[in-house]
Amino acid sequence: MTHKPKLKLATTSLAGCFGCHMSFLDMDERLIELLEHIEFDRSPFTDIKQLDHCDIGLIEGGVCNAENVHVLRTYRANCRILVAVGACAINGGVPALRNHFSLKECLEEAYVKTPDMINPHIPDDPELPLLLNKVYPVHEVVKIDYFLPGCPPSADTFYRFLSELIEGKEPQIGKVELRYD
Numbered sequence: 001m002t003h004k005p006k007l008k009l010a011t012t013s014l015a016g017c018f019g020c021h022m023s024f025l026d027m028d029e030r031l032i033e034l035l036e037h038i039e040f041d042r043s044p045f046t047d048i049k050q051l052d053h054c055d056i057g058l059i060e061g062g063v064c065n066a067e068n069v070h071v072l073r074t075y076r077a078n079c080r081i082l083v084a085v086g087a088c089a090i091n092g093g094v095p096a097l098r099n100h101f102s103l104k105e106c107l108e109e110a111y112v113k114t115p116d117m118i119n120p121h122i123p124d125d126p127e128l129p130l131l132l133n134k135v136y137p138v139h140e141v142v143k144i145d146y147f148l149p150g151c152p153p154s155a156d157t158f159y160r161f162l163s164e165l166i167e168g169k170e171p172q173i174g175k176v177e178l179r180y181d
């Protein structure tokens with residue numbers, strides 16, 4: 001019997017909280033089963049720094065700074081199937097609440113106006129990625145192939161979605177897994 005080559009999977013967190021990655025890990029022992037068919041490339045789960053060509057890229061988090069834009073474009077260029085995972089990636093999520101305020105207001109509130117700040121000033125080291133004026137959903141920056149809703153999507157949703165991709169089927173999300181909270 002010929003074994004199909006493993007699908008290469010990359011993941012990343014942009015303006016996310018890593019909750020979607022934690023929910024991925026909540027697949028628990030089913031991860032061992034998936035690893036028969038999937039191998040990780042660049043991901044917070046690995047130490048791989050350079051993204052290779054991949055079959056699937058899972059993107060957690062919206063886009064809030066210049067580095068997020070760069071990483072997202074790199075994933076789009078290298079992943080055959082790119083997936084927006086979770087509310088933040090799909091519509092900006094909770095971090096997009098800052099869109100109600102100007103970036104200047106947000107930075108001053110955090111770094112200047114907070115009581116008892118020692119040396120209050122807005123960080124400006126050139127190594128820090130510049131924040132965008134707004135937080136954007138990923139589909140406003142690159143083309144996205146699939147959206148997994150939820151904050152976070154459940155482990156069952158991840159499992160079903162990946163299993164169907166492994167089987168070469170068009171992934172469907174069942175009513176039970178379809179949630180936005």
Ligand code: SF4
Nearest residue numbers: 016017019086087088
């Ligand atoms: S969708 Fe929810 S769990 Fe996922 S990164 Fe955003 S806040 Fe965290």
